[in-house]
Amino acid sequence: MRLAVAATAPLGADVLERLADKHEIEFLLTRPDRPRGRGRKVGAPAAKEAAERLGIPVRQDEKLDESFSVEVDTVVVVAYGALIPASLLDRALWLNVHPSLLPRWRGAAPIERAIMAGDDESAVSVIRLVEELDAGPIGAQRSLSIAGDTTAGDVYAETARLAPELIDEVLANDSFSAQSGEPTYAEKIGPADRELDWSRPPKELHDRIRALSPHIGARGELHCRNVTVWRSRLDDNQLHLLEIQPDGGTRMPYGAWLRGLRSRP
Numbered sequence: 001m002r003l004a005v006a007a008t009a010p011l012g013a014d015v016l017e018r019l020a021d022k023h024e025i026e027f028l029l030t031r032p033d034r035p036r037g038r039g040r041k042v043g044a045p046a047a048k049e050a051a052e053r054l055g056i057p058v059r060q061d062e063k064l065d066e067s068f069s070v071e072v073d074t075v076v077v078v079a080y081g082a083l084i085p086a087s088l089l090d091r092a093l094w095l096n097v098h099p100s101l102l103p104r105w106r107g108a109a110p111i112e113r114a115i116m117a118g119d120d121e122s123a124v125s126v127i128r129l130v131e132e133l134d135a136g137p138i139g140a141q142r143s144l145s146i147a148g149d150t151t152a153g154d155v156y157a158e159t160a161r162l163a164p165e166l167i168d169e170v171l172a173n174d175s176f177s178a179q180s181g182e183p184t185y186a187e188k189i190g191p192a193d194r195e196l197d198w199s200r201p202p203k204e205l206h207d208r209i210r211a212l213s214p215h216i217g218a219r220g221e222l223h224c225r226n227v228t229v230w231r232s233r234l235d236d237n238q239l240h241l242l243e244i245q246p247d248g249g250t251r252m253p254y255g256a257w258l259r260g261l262r263s264r265p
Contacts, residue, residue: 007047009079014160094129103183106134113186115211137176140166196220202239
């Protein structure tokens with residue numbers, strides 16, 4: 001089947017590559033190149049890089065409006081990063097891959113917010129886009145566990161693996177059910193969300209660390225030094241740090257970092 005894909009972030013790039021193995025991708029719609037990284041050099045979105053490797057045409061409209069030509073019957077939206085205007089929603093079937101147990105955690109950071117909230121279960125949902133944010137009817141949904149030591153990275157990987165299966169399920173059945181229940185909203189992760197307050201309960205700290213790993217990083221002060229904490233473990237309600245990164249340094253096991261501190265004069 002001929003599809004278009006609207007994607008920008010690494011999750012979208014991963015799903016794009018998997019879809020390209022099974023379908024003809026007419027084009028990728030992605031966000032414009034932006035400055036990124038410490039050097040603020042202009043770089044292409046991850047999805048664009050994937051599309052260029054695959055020989056898929058790329059469209060980078062700064063703003064979508066009525067002049068945009070859809071050209072296909074179905075567009076798969078995953079981690080695109082912008083709203084699709086209502087004027088375009090009737091021109092094709094817009095399917096959105098949303099990594100949450102909708103209607104819980106609509107919005108920008110559903111994986112991170114679900115883990116930070118201590119949820120044991122999430123899902124990958126494929127919905128038909130409507131004008132209201134993440135409120136469209138559900139065409140397919142697969143639950144997954146996010147308890148224990150599961151990180152956001154684990155959930156992103158499982159989302160990318162499941163997404164093509166669920167999209168094919170929707171395309172084959174063309175059946176949608178309205179979302180039911182009270183929605184909650186997943187706001188974008190900000191600087192305050194990264195901060196570790198060591199006075200908080202160990203499980204809350206562990207959930208924050210794994211929610212921000214391996215792509216954002218939780219921040220805290222240890223032994224009078226600022227560090228990013230990438231991995232931890234919870235045993236008998238005791239928090240054990242496993243991997244940290246001191247400011248200006250590289251990631252390393254927490255034990256090795258401690259030994260380095262003790263060896264200094």
